[in-house]
Amino acid sequence: MRRIASILFLVGLGVLIAAIYQQMNLTSEPLVGRAINAAAAKQVGAANFVTAVVLGYRGADTLLELTILFTAATAGGLVLGRPRSGAARDPDAGPILLAGADLFFPLFLVVGLYIILHGHLTPGGGFQGGVILAAAFFVPVLARPGTSLDQPLVSAIEGLAGAAFIGIGLLAMLEGKPFLTPLLDRGDLGTLTSAGSLPLLYVAVGLKVGAELAGLLAQLAATEASD
C-alpha cells in the first residue's frame, strides 16, 4: 500500500514538473547573467563569475550561509551528545571499504584542496571542496568505527576559519570600504593569484565547511553501537 502511494506521489510530482516545464520560457535572454559576466572580470578579477557573485558582490549572503550551517551543526551536535567511555563500538568494515578508505583518502584530499584553491578560476569553490575534504576525513572513520577525529582540533580549525572570513571582511572596513569588499591586487585574469582576497575567503570557507561537516559526521558515527 505504501509502495503504491509512493509511486502515485512520484507520478504526481512528474506531472507537476512537466506542467512547470510547459510554462517555462527557456529561450528568453537571461536577465542579469550577461551584465554580471561582462562586469565581473574587470571589477572583481575572478574568471569564474559565480565566485565573483558569491564572494564579491554577495559576500554578506555567504557569511549568513556559513552562519546557518554553523547553527545547524551546533544544534545537531547538541542533540547527538557524547557516547559513554566504555560503550561498545561497531566492528571494522569489510575489506573493500577498508582498502577504499586508505586508497581514496589522499585522492579526496588533493581534489578537495584543488577545488578550494581554484574556486575563483574553475567551477567549484569553498563549499564543494569543503564537502569533499569532510568526506576525506570521514570515510576512514566510517571504515574503522573504533577511531575518531580529534574533535578539539576540528573545532579550532572551524573557529579560526570562520574568524578569518569575518576578519578579511573587517579589513576592508578599516580601509573605509563596505564590509567584505574584495581587497588586494586583482592580478591577471585566470591566474592562481588573481582576484585579490577572494581565494583567501574561499580557503576560509572551505576549511570551515570541511571541519564542520567532518566533525558533525564523526560525532554522528561515534554514538554508541546498536545492540
Added chain:
Amino acid sequence: MDILVLITVIVMLASAAGVLLLKEFLSALAALSVVSLGLSVLFVILRAPDVAMTEAAIGAGLGSLLFALALRRLGLWHINSKN
C-alpha cells in the same frame, strides 16, 4: 545533446523507481546516489557546472555517507543473502 539528456533522464527515473522498489537498503542507497549523479550530469548539460559540483559532492557524496551511517546505526548495514 538531446539524446544525452534523454539517456540521463531515463537512467535517473529508473534508479528513482529502484529506490522505491529495491528490497535491499544498501542497493536502494546506491540507486539514490545514481539519481544524484544523473542530476549533476543534467546540470552540466544545462551549463551550470558549479551547481553540478555541489550536487555531486553533497547529493551523491555526503548524502550517501549520511544515509550509510543511518543504516549502520539502525542495524541495516548488511546484505541480506536469504532473498
